[in-house]
Amino acid sequence: MDWILLAELSTNGVFVGLMYALVSLGIVLIYKTSGTANLAQGAIAMTGGYVTWALATLVGVPIWLAIPAALVIMFGFGLLMERIALRRMIGQPVIMTIMLTLGVEIMLRGLLPGVFGAAVKRLDIGLPQQPLFVGELLLNRSTLIGGSISLLLILLSLFFFNSRFGVVMRAVADDQTASWSVGIRVERAIAVAWGLAAVSATAAGVLWGSTQGVDWSLSLLLIKALAIAILGGLDSIPGVLVAGVIVGVAESLATGVLDPLVGGGSRDVVAAVIILVTLLLKPHGLFGRHHIERV
Amino acid sequence: MFYRRAGIRHTRYQDERQLFPLGFDRGLIIAVILVLLAAPFLFDRLYVSGYLLPWLIWTSAALGLNLLMGWSGQIHLGYGAVMGIGAYGSVHLVRLGVPLEIAMIAGGLLSATIGTMFGGAALRMKGIYLAMATLAMQYVVDFVISHSSVISGGSLATLQVPPVRFLGIPLQGDLPTYYLAFGVCFVITLFMLNVRRTSFGRALAALREKDYAAQILGISTFRYKLLAFWVSSFIGGVVGSLLAVTYLRAISPDQFHIELSIQILAMIIVGGLGSVLGPFFGTALILFAPIVLNNLLGAAAGTFGLSLPIDLRAHLPLMAYGALVIGFLLYEPLGLAKIYANFRNYLLVWPFRHAQR
Numbered sequence: 001m002d003w004i005l006l007a008e009l010s011t012n013g014v015f016v017g018l019m020y021a022l023v024s025l026g027i028v029l030i031y032k033t034s035g036t037a038n039l040a041q042g043a044i045a046m047t048g049g050y051v052t053w054a055l056a057t058l059v060g061v062p063i064w065l066a067i068p069a070a071l072v073i074m075f076g077f078g079l080l081m082e083r084i085a086l087r088r089m090i091g092q093p094v095i096m097t098i099m100l101t102l103g104v105e106i107m108l109r110g111l112l113p114g115v116f117g118a119a120v121k122r123l124d125i126g127l128p129q130q131p132l133f134v135g136e137l138l139l140n141r142s143t144l145i146g147g148s149i150s151l152l153l154i155l156l157s158l159f160f161f162n163s164r165f166g167v168v169m170r171a172v173a174d175d176q177t178a179s180w181s182v183g184i185r186v187e188r189a190i191a192v193a194w195g196l197a198a199v200s201a202t203a204a205g206v207l208w209g210s211t212q213g214v215d216w217s218l219s220l221l222l223i224k225a226l227a228i229a230i231l232g233g234l235d236s237i238p239g240v241l242v243a244g245v246i247v248g249v250a251e252s253l254a255t256g257v258l259d260p261l262v263g264g265g266s267r268d269v270v271a272a273v274i275i276l277v278t279l280l281l282k283p284h285g286l287f288g289r290h291h292i293e294r295v
Numbered sequence: 296m297f298y299r300r301a302g303i304r305h306t307r308y309q310d311e312r313q314l315f316p317l318g319f320d321r322g323l324i325i326a327v328i329l330v331l332l333a334a335p336f337l338f339d340r341l342y343v344s345g346y347l348l349p350w351l352i353w354t355s356a357a358l359g360l361n362l363l364m365g366w367s368g369q370i371h372l373g374y375g376a377v378m379g380i381g382a383y384g385s386v387h388l389v390r391l392g393v394p395l396e397i398a399m400i401a402g403g404l405l406s407a408t409i410g411t412m413f414g415g416a417a418l419r420m421k422g423i424y425l426a427m428a429t430l431a432m433q434y435v436v437d438f439v440i441s442h443s444s445v446i447s448g449g450s451l452a453t454l455q456v457p458p459v460r461f462l463g464i465p466l467q468g469d470l471p472t473y474y475l476a477f478g479v480c481f482v483i484t485l486f487m488l489n490v491r492r493t494s495f496g497r498a499l500a501a502l503r504e505k506d507y508a509a510q511i512l513g514i515s516t517f518r519y520k521l522l523a524f525w526v527s528s529f530i531g532g533v534v535g536s537l538l539a540v541t542y543l544r545a546i547s548p549d550q551f552h553i554e555l556s557i558q559i560l561a562m563i564i565v566g567g568l569g570s571v572l573g574p575f576f577g578t579a580l581i582l583f584a585p586i587v588l589n590n591l592l593g594a595a596a597g598t599f600g601l602s603l604p605i606d607l608r609a610h611l612p613l614m615a616y617g618a619l620v621i622g623f624l625l626y627e628p629l630g631l632a633k634i635y636a637n638f639r640n641y642l643l644v645w646p647f648r649h650a651q652r
Contacts, residue, residue: 037423085621102557102620103617107613110611226427272431272433272435275427276428
């Protein structure tokens with residue numbers, strides 16, 4: 001095993017991991033504010049990709065306008081989903097909310113390919129496809145740019161939590177009843193969290209769609225996003241960054257190192273193994289808060 | 296469906312404790328069982344092997360998952376993998392010459408062992424974390440099965456089920472396979488009906504309502520959670536081997552993917568969590584709604600001259616599952632079984648209000 005290959009795999013892995021982390025950001029946002037696991041995040045990313053593609057190709061909007069338009073539409077979609085479906089689930093057992101988001105995932109995964117056709121859609125947002133050579137390393141230019149955009153967006157969300165509304169959302173995350181008593185509109189904070197989660201998923205869907213095309217397989221980002229969220233601790237945004245890099249590098253190394261040994265496909269199982277190992281060794285993740293259950 | 300409750304006069308405690316206290320219920324159950332027993336002679340071959348057989352098999356699987364999710368309140372997103380372990384275990388044993396009866400039990404035990412390992416690993420967590428752990432289990436098991444040619448059966452990755460005999464009767468043709476599936480489903484249903492009257496079933500119900508409250512009352516939550524995983528995975532393994540032997544006949548890894556898990560989850564949510572009757576309704580709706588919908592759309596397209604894109608029709612089952620799951624969770628979280636019970640109670644209020652409680 002030569003070092004050049006390892007370095008190349010790890011560098012590409014870092015940026016791929018950052019692109020995964022963007023999907024995971026939404027899961028963490030929602031878990032932080034409402035304590036619900038959003039299993040529909042992968043499907044929402046796919047929906048975002050499809051909406052952008054539909055705007056750019058079917059409607060004919062130029063791509064620089066189609067992406068912001070899709071982000072706005074998906075923000076509305078997130079708000080709507082919270083208002084119609086998730087709000088009715090308040091007070092129900094956690095099993096019900098998980099199943100509801102899974103139901104949304106299944107429906108979106110059937111609806112969009114069903115309506116727009118199952119063939120892979122090309123989404124060209126102007127990312128250069130030719131590889132980049134840094135010294136002896138061969139880097140994938142589109143994941144490089146995609147990863148950098150993701151990093152920027154995640155850092156932006158860190159700053160967002162210091163704004164006025166961000167403080168409101170942190171208060172809701174900390175204690176819903178207490179924030180209610182000081183006049184914070186908890187429902188609105190949760191709704192905005194869903195909207196922002198849909199926005200981050202859409203950004204990820206567009207970035208991934210431009211590298212691998214838009215089709216139903218974008219919803220498979222869910223398992224990777226879950227692995228990142230669990231490893232990072234489910235309620236920590238810096239955790240998403242660190243865990244994203246770890247998952248990306250682990251996956252990339254597994255593809256390069258393990259695949260020749262086991263005959264391919266180890267990429268898909270890395271995320272599952274990371275989830276299991278994290279839950280066994282450190283269930284609250286790297287940066288997660290310990291929840292104390294009072295009787 | 297006329298529920299005549301009037302005239303029930305229990306004189307012994309045993310009478311009141313029986314499974315179906317209403318005479319009408321008993322009659323209905325016996326009638327249903329008789330129709331199911333006579334089905335191969337009453338209905339067309341296509342309906343028996345194409346509709347009734349999968350209905351019985353999937354219902355058995357849904358009952359097994361319902362023990363875990365409905366009774367003990369633990370979430371499991373990897374039930375398809377559990378069934379896969381049972382199917383592969385028993386088919387390999389059958390190929391080695393072990394009799395099917397033993398191979399099915401052994402497949403169940405294998406599933407129970409592996410399923411309990413994954414479930415037990417997750418017992419420190421609950422809710423969301425358990426969901427993640429079982430989801431991860433699904434992917435890991437899929438990977439192991441499809442990537443070890445010893446298990447999945449070589450380069451083609453399909454494993455033929457050899458001709459087998461059950462209790463001396465060769466499982467060929469529609470009749471023996473149908474009756475085997477019926478028998479297994481009957482036994483599992485009977486078990487599920489009775490389990491809630493045992494201390495085990497009551498402990499699971501206590502666990503579901505509040506686990507630390509149950510612990511305070513002296514129920515070992517650890518032990519009963521593990522037991523719930525064990526029993527449910529055992530049923531899953533047995534049904535997996537039943538599925539392989541009677542329905543699929545040749546198993547490949549992609550038959551036990553996450554899609555199967557989601558299908559069975561949808562069945563118990565639509566049917567009703569924690570109900571025995573529910574999975575029967577839920578399985579029927581989830582298995583047959585896409586077929587009926589597809590036929591209706593095809594007929595509508597034929598009459599009105601519409602041409603539906605093939606992609607739309609191919610994705611119809613997924614849309615139907617999703618919509619059914621969302622709709623039931625929002626409007627009737629206890630599923631079809633609750634709707635049935637509501638209807639029944641309505642009839643007991645009017646027109647049969649002489650009925651005694």
